[in-house]
Amino acid sequence: MIQVENVHKSFGDAHVLKGITTQFEQGKTNLVIGQSGSGKTVFLKCLLGLFEPEQGTITYNGQVYSELTINQRRDLRQEMGMVFQGSALFDSMTVEGNVMFPLEMFTKQTKAEMKDRVDFVLERVNLVDAHQKFPSEISGGMKKRVAIARAIVMNPKYLFCDEPNSGLDPKTAILIDNLIQEITKEYNITTVINTHDMNSVMEIGEKIIFLKNGFKEWEGTNKEIFKTDNEAVTNFVYSSELFKKVRQMYIEERN
Amino acid sequence: MRSLIFKEIDELIFGSLGIIIFISFFIGGVVTIQTALNLNSPLIPKSLIGFATRQSVILEFAPTFTSIIMAGKVGSYITSSIGTMKVTEQIDALEVMGVNSLNYLVFPKIIAMLMYPFAVAIAMYIGILGGWIAGAFGGYAPSGEFVKGLQLDFIPFHVTYAFIKTVVFAFVIATIPSFHGFYMKGGALEVGKASTTSFVWTSVVIIILNYILTQLLLG
Numbered sequence: 001m002i003q004v005e006n007v008h009k010s011f012g013d014a015h016v017l018k019g020i021t022t023q024f025e026q027g028k029t030n031l032v033i034g035q036s037g038s039g040k041t042v043f044l045k046c047l048l049g050l051f052e053p054e055q056g057t058i059t060y061n062g063q064v065y066s067e068l069t070i071n072q073r074r075d076l077r078q079e080m081g082m083v084f085q086g087s088a089l090f091d092s093m094t095v096e097g098n099v100m101f102p103l104e105m106f107t108k109q110t111k112a113e114m115k116d117r118v119d120f121v122l123e124r125v126n127l128v129d130a131h132q133k134f135p136s137e138i139s140g141g142m143k144k145r146v147a148i149a150r151a152i153v154m155n156p157k158y159l160f161c162d163e164p165n166s167g168l169d170p171k172t173a174i175l176i177d178n179l180i181q182e183i184t185k186e187y188n189i190t191t192v193i194n195t196h197d198m199n200s201v202m203e204i205g206e207k208i209i210f211l212k213n214g215f216k217e218w219e220g221t222n223k224e225i226f227k228t229d230n231e232a233v234t235n236f237v238y239s240s241e242l243f244k245k246v247r248q249m250y251i252e253e254r255n
Numbered sequence: 256m257r258s259l260i261f262k263e264i265d266e267l268i269f270g271s272l273g274i275i276i277f278i279s280f281f282i283g284g285v286v287t288i289q290t291a292l293n294l295n296s297p298l299i300p301k302s303l304i305g306f307a308t309r310q311s312v313i314l315e316f317a318p319t320f321t322s323i324i325m326a327g328k329v330g331s332y333i334t335s336s337i338g339t340m341k342v343t344e345q346i347d348a349l350e351v352m353g354v355n356s357l358n359y360l361v362f363p364k365i366i367a368m369l370m371y372p373f374a375v376a377i378a379m380y381i382g383i384l385g386g387w388i389a390g391a392f393g394g395y396a397p398s399g400e401f402v403k404g405l406q407l408d409f410i411p412f413h414v415t416y417a418f419i420k421t422v423v424f425a426f427v428i429a430t431i432p433s434f435h436g437f438y439m440k441g442g443a444l445e446v447g448k449a450s451t452t453s454f455v456w457t458s459v460v461i462i463i464l465n466y467i468l469t470q471l472l473l474g
């Protein structure tokens with residue numbers, strides 16, 4: 001579980017995060033949504049420890065990040081997996097090299113043991129024939145799967161995804177969403193996903209927090225988000241014609 | 256880490272030997288020809304051409320000129336490779352995994368550049384060889400006279416001085432481009448700009464340090 005308490009983060013005069021308090025539960029897919037510039041990425045980077053909040057605390061299963069030593073922080077980071085928006089695969093390494101990298105850096109496993117683990121996670125993300133390909137030789141969807149495989153190869157306790165299905169076609173996006181949710185359940189991981197994709201919200205949003213101008217505007221589930229009367233949330237959710245029609249149908253049904 | 260260092264030695268040092276040998280050979284030849292054309296008094300012995308070539312190549316051309324070339328070739332490579340990793344979030348990926356990205360990316364390059372004096376030693380040898388070939392086969396200085404000049408008033412400290420400069424320049428070539436790559440912001444266009452800026456700054460620092468070290472060690 002990750003508990004976030006009154007987190008503030010600024011860059012110069014720009015106050016990006018303004019007192020965010022929430023918690024992300026284990027075994028659930030937690031979504032952070034909001035418009036571009038709402039502070040989602042900064043919030044995720046604070047959760048990852050890449051940015052240090054000026055005020056507030058972030059607690060990982062009882063460990064307050066700001067109170068940890070450098071070595072403890074490094075150990076904690078080894079319990080985190082991250083899927084970046086652009087996948088962030090090491091382009092000079094093969095798919096296998098990318099997934100094996102954390103094992104080579106942090107474990108004392110033999111080459112054969114590492115190979116077995118890499119084969120297992122690549123199979124888990126449905127990538128069996130791409131071991132020796134370079135990132136430039138595979139599609140966007142495959143890159144995301146490699147990034148997920150790399151993120152879970154160390155059996156992380158926390159999985160963070162920054163817009164994991166941006167730039168993907170709707171079918172592949174749903175496959176990636178479902179894969180993340182399956183892995184979250186299977187390994188009982190605390191998963192936090194940054195997204196502004198409403199399909200993801202509907203499909204896997206077990207807990208959703210909505211950010212607006214650096215504030216937490218709303219918090220709930222994917223069932224509740226379509227019933228809320230919060231104007232900022234409804235403006236965001238029903239910005240597309242399709243969802244406007246869905247809402248109209250819901251209102252008519254209710255009346 | 257060991258495999259990373261060997262990889263960097265291969266990329267940065269062995270990968271640069273071709274251009275270093277090519278440039279040194281012709282620079283040595285040009286130094287010989289220009290010296291010979293300017294020493295046209297019959298009172299000046301021809302052996303002075305070999306002497307001047309040796310001094311020019313060992314003291315200046317091999318360590319400093321080669322370092323400027325390396326600032327362009329190796330420096331640009333370092334800045335652009337680290338800069339590309341920065342803009343594609345690969346450095347963030349390393350940090351999130353708990354890898355000290357500075358240590359992982361920059362330290363092996365600094366260690367690899369400790370091999371740079373060997374490349375400069377080759378540049379010295381090839382430069383003098385180029386000078387001898389240009390002098391002997393171009394008819395500017397007889398082979399025996401040229402070799403005699405090479406051995407004339409040889410001060411071993413001049414080689415030490417050249418290698419001290421080389422080690423300092425190696426550190427500059429590894430660190431300034433790494434800094435420009437690591438702390439750059441923006442996208443692909445900025446990677447190109449960072450490479451250019453890093454070359455300019457590396458060259459400026461090499462030139463200034465060259466002056467300071469020469470004053471300190473020979474002045």
